[in-house]
Amino acid sequence: MAHAYTPGLRVSELVRVRRERRLPLKGEVKVKAGEPVEPASVVACTELPGNVQTLNLAAKLSLDPARVPESLTRPIGSRVHRGDVIAQGRSLFGLLSQRAHAPADGTLESVSAITGQMILREPPIPVEIHAYMRGVIAEVLPGEGAVVETEAAFMQGIFGIGGETFGPLSVATRSPDEELTPDRLGEAHRGRVIVGGCYASHATLMRARELGVAAVVVGGFDDHDLRQLLGRDLGVAITGSEELGLTLVLTEGFGRIPMAERTWRLLASHDGEQASVSGATQIRAGVLRPEVLVPHARRPAVAASAAAHPGLELGSLLRVIREPFFGRIGHVIELPPELQSLETEAQVRVACVEFCDDGSRAMVPRANVELIEV
Amino acid sequence: MEIRPESIRSILATDCGSTTTKAILIERRDGQYRLVVRGEAPTTVEAPFEDVTRGVLNAVREVEELAHRRILDGERIVTPQTGDQGVDLYVSTSSAGGGLQMMVSGLVLQMTGESAQRAALGAGAIVMDVIALNDGRRPHEKIRRLRQLRPDMILLSGGTDGGDVKRVIEMAETLAAADPKPRLGAGYELPVIYAGNRDAAAMVRECLGSRTTLSVVPNLRPTLETENLRPARDAIHELFMEHVMAHAPGYKKLMSWSPVPIMPTPGAVGIIVEKIARRDRLAVVGVDIGGATTDVFSVFQEVFNRTVSANLGMSYSVSNVMAEAGLENILRWVPFEVDEVGLRNRIKNKMVRPTTIPQSLEDLVIEQAIAREALRLAFEQHKALATGLKGIQTERTISDIMSQTESGATLVNLLELGLLVGSGGVLSHAPRRAQAAFMMLDAFLPEGLTHLAVDSIFMAPQLGVLSTVHEAAATEVFERDCLIRLGAALAPIGTARSGHACVGVELVSPGRAPERRQVAFGDVALLPLPKEGVSRLTAHPERGFDLGLGKGKPLTAEVLGGVVGLIVDARGRRPFQLPGRMSERIGKLRAWNQAMGLYAREV
Numbered sequence: 001m002a003h004a005y006t007p008g009l010r011v012s013e014l015v016r017v018r019r020e021r022r023l024p025l026k027g028e029v030k031v032k033a034g035e036p037v038e039p040a041s042v043v044a045c046t047e048l049p050g051n052v053q054t055l056n057l058a059a060k061l062s063l064d065p066a067r068v069p070e071s072l073t074r075p076i077g078s079r080v081h082r083g084d085v086i087a088q089g090r091s092l093f094g095l096l097s098q099r100a101h102a103p104a105d106g107t108l109e110s111v112s113a114i115t116g117q118m119i120l121r122e123p124p125i126p127v128e129i130h131a132y133m134r135g136v137i138a139e140v141l142p143g144e145g146a147v148v149e150t151e152a153a154f155m156q157g158i159f160g161i162g163g164e165t166f167g168p169l170s171v172a173t174r175s176p177d178e179e180l181t182p183d184r185l186g187e188a189h190r191g192r193v194i195v196g197g198c199y200a201s202h203a204t205l206m207r208a209r210e211l212g213v214a215a216v217v218v219g220g221f222d223d224h225d226l227r228q229l230l231g232r233d234l235g236v237a238i239t240g241s242e243e244l245g246l247t248l249v250l251t252e253g254f255g256r257i258p259m260a261e262r263t264w265r266l267l268a269s270h271d272g273e274q275a276s277v278s279g280a281t282q283i284r285a286g287v288l289r290p291e292v293l294v295p296h297a298r299r300p301a302v303a304a305s306a307a308a309h310p311g312l313e314l315g316s317l318l319r320v321i322r323e324p325f326f327g328r329i330g331h332v333i334e335l336p337p338e339l340q341s342l343e344t345e346a347q348v349r350v351a352c353v354e355f356c357d358d359g360s361r362a363m364v365p366r367a368n369v370e371l372i373e374v
Numbered sequence: 375m376e377i378r379p380e381s382i383r384s385i386l387a388t389d390c391g392s393t394t395t396k397a398i399l400i401e402r403r404d405g406q407y408r409l410v411v412r413g414e415a416p417t418t419v420e421a422p423f424e425d426v427t428r429g430v431l432n433a434v435r436e437v438e439e440l441a442h443r444r445i446l447d448g449e450r451i452v453t454p455q456t457g458d459q460g461v462d463l464y465v466s467t468s469s470a471g472g473g474l475q476m477m478v479s480g481l482v483l484q485m486t487g488e489s490a491q492r493a494a495l496g497a498g499a500i501v502m503d504v505i506a507l508n509d510g511r512r513p514h515e516k517i518r519r520l521r522q523l524r525p526d527m528i529l530l531s532g533g534t535d536g537g538d539v540k541r542v543i544e545m546a547e548t549l550a551a552a553d554p555k556p557r558l559g560a561g562y563e564l565p566v567i568y569a570g571n572r573d574a575a576a577m578v579r580e581c582l583g584s585r586t587t588l589s590v591v592p593n594l595r596p597t598l599e600t601e602n603l604r605p606a607r608d609a610i611h612e613l614f615m616e617h618v619m620a621h622a623p624g625y626k627k628l629m630s631w632s633p634v635p636i637m638p639t640p641g642a643v644g645i646i647v648e649k650i651a652r653r654d655r656l657a658v659v660g661v662d663i664g665g666a667t668t669d670v671f672s673v674f675q676e677v678f679n680r681t682v683s684a685n686l687g688m689s690y691s692v693s694n695v696m697a698e699a700g701l702e703n704i705l706r707w708v709p710f711e712v713d714e715v716g717l718r719n720r721i722k723n724k725m726v727r728p729t730t731i732p733q734s735l736e737d738l739v740i741e742q743a744i745a746r747e748a749l750r751l752a753f754e755q756h757k758a759l760a761t762g763l764k765g766i767q768t769e770r771t772i773s774d775i776m777s778q779t780e781s782g783a784t785l786v787n788l789l790e791l792g793l794l795v796g797s798g799g800v801l802s803h804a805p806r807r808a809q810a811a812f813m814m815l816d817a818f819l820p821e822g823l824t825h826l827a828v829d830s831i832f833m834a835p836q837l838g839v840l841s842t843v844h845e846a847a848a849t850e851v852f853e854r855d856c857l858i859r860l861g862a863a864l865a866p867i868g869t870a871r872s873g874h875a876c877v878g879v880e881l882v883s884p885g886r887a888p889e890r891r892q893v894a895f896g897d898v899a900l901l902p903l904p905k906e907g908v909s910r911l912t913a914h915p916e917r918g919f920d921l922g923l924g925k926g927k928p929l930t931a932e933v934l935g936g937v938v939g940l941i942v943d944a945r946g947r948r949p950f951q952l953p954g955r956m957s958e959r960i961g962k963l964r965a966w967n968q969a970m971g972l973y974a975r976e977v
Binding site for chain 1: 513514517518539540543544547548551552577685690691693694696697698714715716718719720721722723724725726727728729730731732733734735737738803805806974
């Protein structure tokens with residue numbers, strides 16, 4: 001059976017990160033294997049088919065649908081401009097002439113003799129895919145995109161909103177348990193990825209947006225403020241497409257929670273360096289967590305991949321991820337093999353934990369702990 | 375392969391869920407089929423494995439270890455059983471990879487649109503959207519939507535036989551213009567089922583035949599007054615196997631292991647619910663509350679209905695329960711004061727870390743309050759879809775007009791409901807069974823006398839698919855090992871001032887002294903029942919209260935045994951109301967919890 005604890009989020013000084021950059025439809029790849037890229041480099045581009053407009057010509061021209069195809073003034077496949085006459089018909093014994101005009105620029109795609117409907121396709125919509133992070137092209141996916149690879153300091157958050165962005169990291173609080181308040185932000189933070197401490201309020205995010213900050217990375221945020229930010233209650237954790245003007249990454253969760261020491265140290269050690277951030281989160285099958293990565297310019301490439309998980313064992317450093325000990329960090333001192341009874345009377349597997357802050361001890365369900373990778 | 379039920383000694387059944395693959399082993403012992411063991415393993419549809427059979431084999435290996443018998447020969451299930459090795463029959467259901475996701479379309483949203491929706495839901499699909507001529511969207515918006523959602527299959531209906539053809543073709547043209555692609559890759563054409571006006575079939579074929587894998591089946595609404603869902607449902611099951619599952623990773627191999635078609639999980643649950651209702655001649659409601667979705671199944675007046683509330687669940691979708699129900703509706707079930715900001719954060723933290731469990735009693739109470747609202751909302755949605763046909767002309771008498779009945783009224787009649795079955799972690803694994811019973815009572819508000827049960831380990835999918843080839847084995851295991859009978863609830867309809875007399879009950883159980891109780895309005899009483907056997911209940915409602923036979927009329931009935939007992943719920947119905955003032959409401963909740971023995975201490 002699967003392990004009963006939540007695998008920890010990754011926080012690593014150096015890992016090899018590969019990101020597939022794929023077009024939604026086939027198109028043209030603009031890069032070659034081995035080519036160095038910057039976050040804003042265009043990797044591939046394509047054109048999405050334009051929107052479709054339907055036009056009821058039978059009704060417009062007062063014609064029987066069967067006569068609509070012969071009323072066309074231009075053949076199917078023609079390109080037309082908005083306002084061009086595309087069909088005309090005569091009614092009332094040929095006395096009245098009526099015309100139909102193109103509602104938009106596009107191509108006449110089809111016409112039906114049964115319904116009298118015409119379909120006009122608007123011009124294609126150009127789409128570009130960017131590299132997202134500094135690195136090299138490891139692989140070209142012909143007609144579809146490329147794989148960008150880099151060696152980077154890497155951390156996953158627990159939840160985020162907003163899409164991909166990038167900018168220099170800027171640590172704006174003195175410690176991981178300090179709140180990121182609006183007064184800590186200034187003009188110098190425009191276009192930067194701000195690292196705060198335990199919490200940011202709605203007012204702080206508004207200030208960050210006003211200043212043109214690229215992203216904010218903090219320990220916690222209130223759901224109450226999230227609702228205000230999005231204008232609705234977020235029902236299901238599928239995010240990344242919000243257009244908020246900045247990206248928010250929570251490293252710990254909802255509420256006021258000090259950023260884990262290790263995460264803080266990692267981010268602080270790269271203060272000033274170029275980071276790439278994605279707020280996209282999807283918590284269902286195929287879990288996707290938000291991320292911050294800082295490609296290393298100064299270090300030699302060292303291969304590092306997702307390490308095999310050691311599992312929960314005596315001495316493991318962990319964080320409790322549910323009340324009543326939410327957010328506290330401790331070491332495993334005992335792993336009883338038998339099921340234990342909780343206050344709720346549920347019989348579950350537990351870990352006995354000694355907390356780092358005050359040395360107190362508690363029994364915690366294994367489902368409610370998260371390993372901290374050291 | 376022909377299956378001869380009498381020769382089946384052992385059965386292995388799996389259900390490939392989106393996160394866990396569950397395997398059960400059933401054996402015939404002393405002439406009866408019984409569950410022997412159950413094993414589970416993570417589902418392996420997604421990367422890095424991308425082969426569903428890995429998870430199935432892992433789950434079967436756990437079954438082998440627990441049952442101390444060999445079922446596998448390398449990576450093959452040994453069939454038939456030889457000595458004590460292998461099994462005689464292997465069957466499976468699947469909802470992995472998000473289950474069967476469909477779009478349906480009809481001409482009029484409330485008529486063929488709803489019929490198409492019922493057909494797809496009944497077959498076990500998640501309906502991503504219903505497209506209709508009158509859905510308020512412009513054609514290009516429908517086309518964009520069809521393109522955005524990449525369904526596994528589309529069910530196109532519309533028009534009655536001999537009716538309007540033009541509008542049906544218009545829908546087909548919209549579909550052709552969108553040129554939607556199937557979810558599981560570009561390597562095959564999207565399956566489309568046409569179940570509309572038969573006069574339009576040839577033209578629909580002309581329009582869609584070259585772009586999609588089109589199947590034409592009899593109209594699901596041949597006349598306004600009739601609905602014929604079976605051919606469309608059968609076609610959905612067939613195409614699910616042939617076109618959808620065949621493209622999911624590893625399913626070709628899995629399909630080759632079983633002589634019985636793999637069925638979508640909820641479709642299989644529906645089959646077993648329908649069979650139980652028919653066998654016991656009962657109106658039945660079944661509910662399965664999961665982490666992401668809640669399914670509701672019902673059989674009323676011999677009509678089966680199923681709905682899925684795609685975003686009402688206890689982990690991934692827990693935050694959506696709060697969004698849809700509103701915080702105040704969740705808090706009305708909590709017998710202590712809770713800070714709103716803290717509660718919102720707590721719910722969101724469960725959403726982002728969905729595998730955590732309540733450790734404190736207060737946390738459990740909050741989780742069960744959320745479950746009540748998720749169940750209530752899912753049942754509301756079910757009632758809205760489980761209706762008679764809409765848009766039909768009915769002959770009405772003066773009394774019909776006076777009673778304000780209308781076509782399309784819900785089939786769900788809580789007074790008629792005989793059995794309410796719950797499953798899913800929050801119900802099946804509630805630390806005390808009384809908690810599951812009370813959650814269902816609060817969410818569904820059954821009226822009169824209703825039996826309550828939970829599915830112990832959610833075996834209903836496997837038993838549903840098994841019942842298609844071996845009904846006796848499926849129903850025997852369902853009764854003996856799957857269903858845990860909790861007892862019954864007796865809820866008089868009516869209302870009065872708190873503390874006024876409401877109902878008197880007498881319960882006579884074999885080998886026990888008769889139990890008599892007067893229950894006042896606003897109170898809840900729990901009378902013990904034997905775990906098995908039949909007790910005799912006589913209930914005398916006060917004037918103004920109805921147990922189903924009319925106001926003030928006594929009810930005599932048989933009550934089946936159960937582990938919780940007979941719950942006399944005199945809190946009122948039509949309406950059921952909780953006190954508005956917080957202190958009063960908390961006092962009442964605490965009193966009810968105590969009467970039911972819900973928790974180890976007062977919360």
